[in-house]
Amino acid sequence: MQTLRLEVQRLPVFLSALRDEGDLFAPVERLAPKDGRSGVYSLERIFDVAQAHPEALRTILPFKKLLLPPRTVLTRARDGAWEDGDELPIRPMIFYGAHACDVHSLKILDLLFLSDFADPYYQRRREQLTVIGYGCIPDDKCFCQSLGTANVDDGFDLFFTPLEGRFMVTVASARGDDLVRRYPVGFEPSTRDDTREYLDRLKRRTEAFTLALDAHDLPYVLELKKDDPVWEELGRKCLCCGSCSMVCPTCTCFNMWDEMPEENCSERLRCWDACLYRDYALVAGGHNFRARRADRVRNRYYHKQEAFVREFGMPSCVGCGRCIENCPTGIHVVEVFQHVRGDA
C-alpha cells in the first residue's frame, strides 16, 4: 500500500484521463429539479466528470449491476450445441465513488462467485473492473460501523479521502499504481499534516454515526428467536416485493430460463430474483418450502445475519442502508433486530 496526496482541482483532470482506460461509472443525481437537488442517485456511465457525485451515500442500485447485469445471456444453442452467450471482450470499467461498504460487498461477491465453481460471466467483468473509492460521511441510515464494514484497507485500486483542499490517495493495488503513474496529474507523497488531518476526519466520521445495530452474538440470538412472533408480524407487514433484495449490494439470487429469439436458436438467460418471491422455493410437483410470507421474510434475515456468519464468519450485510431507504412499507432492518433482541 502507498499513500499519496492530490490537490482537489487536479482530480477532474485525472478522472477525465481515466475515460481512456474504459467506461467510467459514478453516482449521478437523478431528476434534479431546476433549482434544487433530488437527492436520488444512480450509478451511470459518465462522459462529463462534473456529473459525478462520489459523496452520494447510496445509488439506487449498487455496483453489482456492473458485475452481474440484471439480464445476462449465459448460453446460446443451435442445432443441439451450446455455446457461451457472452459478447466478448468485456470492456474495461472504472467505478468511481465506491464507499467502504461497497468494497466490503465486493469482497462478499468475490467469495460467492469466484470460489467453488467460478462464475465465468462474473469473473470476466470482475477482471475488467477498476475500483476507485471515495471517503464518505454517514447519514441516519448508515450502520456499517456496527458490522465492521465502515473502513477498508484492501479490495480496491485507489481510494480518495477528501481533506481540506486536497485528497489523501490510497493506492492498494498494482492496477492503482499503474494509473497514478500513467497519469501524473500532480500526485505527491502524503505529508504528516495529511495524516493528522486524516485521523481528525476519521474521528469526526466515527462520531457522525447515529444508527447502530447490536450484532453481538446475533446468529445465536436468532437461533433462539426462530419461533418468535416478530417474524409473523413482519410477514404481515412485508409485501414481498423484493425491493430490498434488488437494491442490496450482496443479494445475488437469480433465475434462469430459455427463450427462442429465432427459429432453431435458444438462449438461456439469467435475471435477478429475490428469495421473497412466492415461487422462489417451489419445486416441480407443487411443494413450496417457503410458502408463507413470514417464512420468506425470516429466511432473508437469517440468511444474512445467521447462516452466512456460520459459514463465513461475517454477515452478508454491509450496513449500507439501501433496504431501509427503499422499503415501501417502512421495514427498518435495524429496528427489526432491536425488536428481536427485545430492545424496542
Next chain:
Amino acid sequence: MSLTQARHPLRHASPRGLPTGENPYLPVPARVLLQSDLVPGVRLYDLRFVDPGLAERFSWVPGQFVMLSMLGVGEAPFSLPSSPTRRGVFQLAIREAGSLTGHLFRHVKEGDVVGIRGPLGNGFPVEKFYGNDLLLVAGGLGMVPLRGLLQFAIDHRERFGRITLLYGARSPEQVLFRGELTGVERRGDAEIHLAVERGTTEPWGGRVGLVTDLLDAASIQVGRTYAVACGPPIFYKHVLDRLVRMGFSKNQVFLSLERRMECGVGKCGHCSVGYTMTCLHGPVVSLWDALNLPELIYT
C-alpha cells in the same frame, strides 16, 4: 490478463470446473440411447455423451445429480440412478411432473440429443460406509438415487457387510426397478423388503403397509450400520424418527434433500437452506446437519 487481482481473505474453496467443462453453465450434448417406462409416469433413460472421450471419462458418486437441458425449454436437476462402476452410459429415471419433463416425455425420442452438465452435488459418502452394513430406506421416487448406491455397493460387494434395502411405494404398480430388485435378492447380493400402502388384484409377495413396518421387522445391527434414507417429506418425518429411536447416531444416518435449483453450482441461491446450498454442500446431508438446518426438512 487480469487487471485487478482480487484478494480473498475469506476464500472458501478453490475454483474448479466440471467434467462437462470449465464453464459450469454450459450443457454438453448427450444422446438418448434408450428409453423405457419403469412404471406409469416414470421413465428410465440411457444416455451417452456425444463426445466419446467424455463418455468414457464421465464418472460420478452415487447420490450426485446432473442438469438436463432441452433446447428452448429449459433445464432441471435429476439424480443419477446408475452407478459409476457401469460407465460409458449413464441413466436418468424421470417422473413427468412439470413443463420440462412433459416436453421430455412427449417430444424426445431415442437418438435425440439433450444437454447435460455435471455431475453436481456431493453424493453419498461411500468411503465412510466401507466395512459396514448398509441400510437403504427408500420411499416412492426416493428409490432413484438409492438405486445408484445399491448398484455401486453390489459392484463392490466385498467392501460392504450386509446390505438391506427397505422400499415403500404406494402400490405394486408404482414399485420402481421391481424385476431388477428381485434379481438382486435372488443372487443373494442384498436383502430386499418391499411394502406397498395398498394391494391390488395381482399377487403381491411383499407386505401391505408402510416402510416403517419394514423397519420394525428388519434385524439391523445398529452399531455396525450406516443408514441412508431417501423419500418425500412425510416419509422422512416417520423414518428418521424411527431410525433415531432404533439407536442410530445422527451422523450414522444420511439423507438426500430436494430443493428448487436453477444453477446447480452454488450461485443462484434457490436451493439454499440457511447457508447450506443443497446443490453444493448437498444434496446428501447427515441427519445431524439436516436437523440443524434453519428449516424443517419435513412438515
